[in-house]
Amino acid sequence: MWSFELDTPSLRVELATPPEGPWRYQAVLARGDELVAVVDDDVPPPRNGSLEIRTEGLWAELIVESAYDHVSLGCEAFGLRVDPPLDLSVPLLGDRIAFGLDLGFETEGPLDAIEGGYALPCLADGVILDRAATPDDVRAARAEVDAGRAAAGRTDPYRVVVYVEPPADLPAGELADVVGASVRDLGAAGATSVVFQGSAEAPEAGPLIRALAG
Secondary structure (H helix, E strand, C coil), rough: EEEECCCCCCEEEEEEEECCCCCEEEEEEECCEEEEEEEEEEEECCCCCCEEECCCCEEEEEEECCCCCCCEEEEEEEEECCCCCCCCCCCCCEEEEEEEEEEEEEEEECEEEEECCCEEEEEEEEEECCCCHHHHHHHHHHHHHHHHHHHHHHCCCCCEEEEEECCCCCHHHHHHHHHHHHHHHHHCCCCCCCEEEECCCCCCCCHHHHHHCC
């Protein structure tokens, strides 16, 4: 079990890696009275021995850059915006939104032994993105990220992935126009990738695939 907690903003991420059976991933972000949750209790374990998981609507990766010193955490997923209090023992209901993490944790104090493992105080640096729905949102988020990275002296490349759920039941021509405009406008705003996902109202993937191919 890997577990990460931030104080500001309030964020908890857990990756359970049992030796047999599916893995479990949970990320819960709290901003005031608003909660965003990404929960998947049936994640196929990776076959290559890494800590990178991929399943429908979720990609996440944990990289131990330097044992007990530096860990990187990434996530690209669809989460749910839900009302508090949060009860993870029952199916969640809420508005589906895009959610992303790109965080680094560097050790800031001594290791403490706890039941079943250890705990380390860390300084976290990176990006938590749960609100970028328009090009202006992406542009504003990218400006803050770039400023923070410049202040920290970081020059390594990083990805800005935006998930888009096109309006349901659009005619084929209009859907193709929406797809093209989204790629153009979000790319110009600073997105490095745009991922399209069907909606619950229009789960059939055929029209979206044809629009992407066009």
